[in-house]
Amino acid sequence: MVSANAELAYNSKIEGDVVVSRLDAVINWIRTNSMWPMPMGLACCAIELMAVAAARFDIARFGAEVMRFSPRQADCMIVAGTVTYKMAPQVRRIYDQMASPKWVIAMGACASTGGMYRSYAVLQGVDRIVPVDVYVSGCPPRPEALLDALIKLQAKVSREPAARQLFRA
Amino acid sequence: MTATPVAALIQERFPQVAGRPSGDWPAFNVPADQVLAVLRTLRDEAGFDVLTDITAIDAGLGHSPRFTAVWHLFSTTGHTYVRLAAACADAARPAVPSATGLWPAANWHEREAYDMFGIAFAGHPDLRRILMWDGYPYFPLRKDFPLAGLETVLPDAEVAAETAAKVQAAPLMGGPFVAPPGTTMDEAEPRAGDQSWTEREEKPR
C-alpha cells in the first residue's frame, strides 16, 4: 500500500539537524497525506461517501476525514452522484472557487459517464465541465473502491512536479 | 359507474360527469370547467381531505384530446382514494383550472405538471418551472420530446462560456430499444427508438 519513501532519508549522525530531500517529495508527501475532500454529494453515492467517512471504512486513516464544504479549504472535489444540467453550473462554480492545487474524483457511474441515466436532464459525465483526475466505477462504488481511488490519487499527486508549479509565477 | 357512495354523490350532483375505467379506485371523467366544483364537493361533503397527487397524461400526437390532467384525492377518515380526470380542450395550449384555492398542496404538483407537459393551470399564483430550470425551452414528458433530449444552452451563461459545454442530447446510439406499448404480440418486438445516434456521428440516412 505505502511504499518505503526513498526520497526522504535522514541519518542524524551525518546530517545532524538538517534533512536533505527533494522539494517535490516533501511537498507531495504533505499534500497526499492531508487531502481534504470537498464532498459534492449529489445523490446515492453521497451515502457511500458518508459510509467511507464513518467508522467502518474510516477515511481518516488517509488524512482525509476533514470534509470541507467550503471550497476554499478543500483540496479534492469528490463528485458523488448524478450531475444534472441544472446542477452542472454550480459544480463548475465550486470547482472554480477551490484554490490550487485541486483535484477531482468522479465517484460512481453517474459522475463518470452519466451512468444509467441517459436522459434529457443528466450531464453525461462530470468531465464535460470539470477536469477529472480519477474515475471510480460502481453504482454506487463500494467504500473500498473509493479508498482505492484516493490511494490512486495519492500516487498520481506524488508524481507531480510540485516545486516547479509552486515557483512558477 | 360502479356503485359506490362517492359515485352516487357525484352522479347526483354533476350529471355530466362520466365514470372512467379504473383498475382500483372510483374514477371519473370530469369536464374541465366543473373540476373545481367536483373537487370542492369531494373535499367538503365526501370527506376526501387530502390532495395526494396531480399529474397529467399525454395521449400522443394526433390523439384528441391529447392532454388529460389527473387528480388523486385521499380520505383520512374512509382511507380510500378517488381519481378525477379532465381532458384539456386545446392541445396547442392545454389549460385546466388550478386547485390551489382548495389545497395549498396543489401548488407544487401543478408547477410540475406545467414543467413536464406545458399544461397551464388557470389561477395558479406562481406558475413557473420546478424541476427543470426556468429558461428550459421544452416540455420533457410530452410524447414528441425524445428521451435523449434536445440541444439547448446551459442554464448559466458564464459557465457555458467558460467551459463551452452545452445541454446535449444523451448518446443513446439508436436506442431506446424497447417494445412499443399498446401493441399486439407480433408487432411488439422491441424496436430502436432511433434517438440521438451519438453526439459525434449523425444517424446514417
Add this chain to the structure above:
Amino acid sequence: MATEYTFPDSGAKTAAAAPGSEKMTISMGPSHPSTHGVLRLQLELDGEVVTAADPVVGYLHRGDEKIAENMTYNQFVPYTDRLDYLAPLANNVAYAIAVERLAQLEVPPRCQAIRVLIAELARISSHLMGLGAFGIDVGAWTVFLYTFTEREKLYKLFEELTGARFTTSYTRIGGLARDVPDGWPGRVGEFCDQFLPRLEETLALLTRNRIFLDRTAGIGVISREDAIAYGLTGPNLRASGVPLDLRKDRPYCGYEQYEFDVPVGTKGDCYDRYLCRGEEMRQSVRIIRQVLKNFPGGDWFARDARRIFAPPKDKILTSMEELIQNFMLVTEGPQLPPGEVYFEAENPKGALGFYVVSKGGGVPWRLKIRSPSFCNLSILPKVCVGAMLADIVSLLGSLDFVMGECDR
C-alpha cells in the same frame, strides 16, 4: 446572477424589516452540508430571522418518469432503488406491488412476508440515517457514527440477500429476484436482538439532551391542518397529530397480520418528529420479530403468472417453452393488461405512490411517482418564516427528505 429575487407569496405572515435595516437575500444550497442533498433554499433574512423562503428543487431531476416510458416494468426496478436511496428495498416493494395491482396478481405468503421483512429493515435503515444526519446537522457527531455502525450491519444483511449494499433491485413483478439465503432469517433475528439496546443508547444521547431540546423543541411547528392541507405524509404527518399510517389503515402485503403501534405526536415540532422516528424503529423491530416467528414456506413468486414472471432457471435452460417464455419476458417485458392503478405504500419518508397507466404490453404508457419528499418540502415556504437561520437547519433535518425522491 440576478440580484433581485422576488419571493412568491407563501401564505405565512411576514413582518416588515425594522426601520433603518434592510433585508438580505441569500441562497442556502444547492451545495450545503445541511440541505440533505441538492436542495436550494432562497432565503430572505432580516438579521437572523427568515422572512421569506423559496425552495428551489430539481437539481437532481434525472428524468425517471420519461425513462419509465422507455423501459419494461422489470427494467425500471433499479431506477426505483435510486428514488429514496436510503431505503431502496422499500421502494422496490412499493413499485412491485403497484404493478402487480395492475396485473391483478397476488403473490404467495412467503413472498409477502419477505417483502414486509425487507421493507421494515429498510425503514430502520432510513430512520437511522435520518437520525444520524439530523444529529450531525445540529452538532452531534457521535450519533452519526453510532447510527452508521448499525447501518453497516444492515448493509451486510442486504448484501447477503441481494448482492448489493444498498441499491438492491430485489423485487420483480410477480415475486422477487431470488429466495432468501439459508440462515439469513436467523441473522436478521440476531441483528434485531443486538440492535435494540444500541438504539436505546443512541437515542439516549439526544432525547433528554439539553442542547438538542433547545434546538428542536418548539421549533418548526406544523399544525395538523397545515399538515393535511400540504399533503404531508409519514412521520411528519403523524408528529402533527394525524394518526394516519397506510400499513394500518389501508393494509397491503400482509401487514394486517402483524401487531404494531403507530407513534403519533402532539405538537408537530422537530422534537416530535424525532421521537416518532425513534419509536417507529422499535415498532419495526417488533414487526420483524413477528415475521420471523411465523416465516411461511412455499413459493416466493407467483406461480401462475406465465406472461409476467420468468419460469425457473433450470426449466429455461432445458425446455423450449420456458425458453421462449423467458425470451419474450426479457425482450418485451411482463405483459400487463391495459388500465390504470394508483398505489401508495407507507415508505419511511411518507406515502410513496405509483400511478401506472398501461395500454397493454410490457412498457408503461405513463408512470407517475408520487414522491413523499416532494410533498413534504412544499410546506417549507410557510414553516420557515419566522424561524432563525439555525432553526432552518433543524427543520430540514427533522423533515428527513431525500432529493433523489423529490426530484426523481
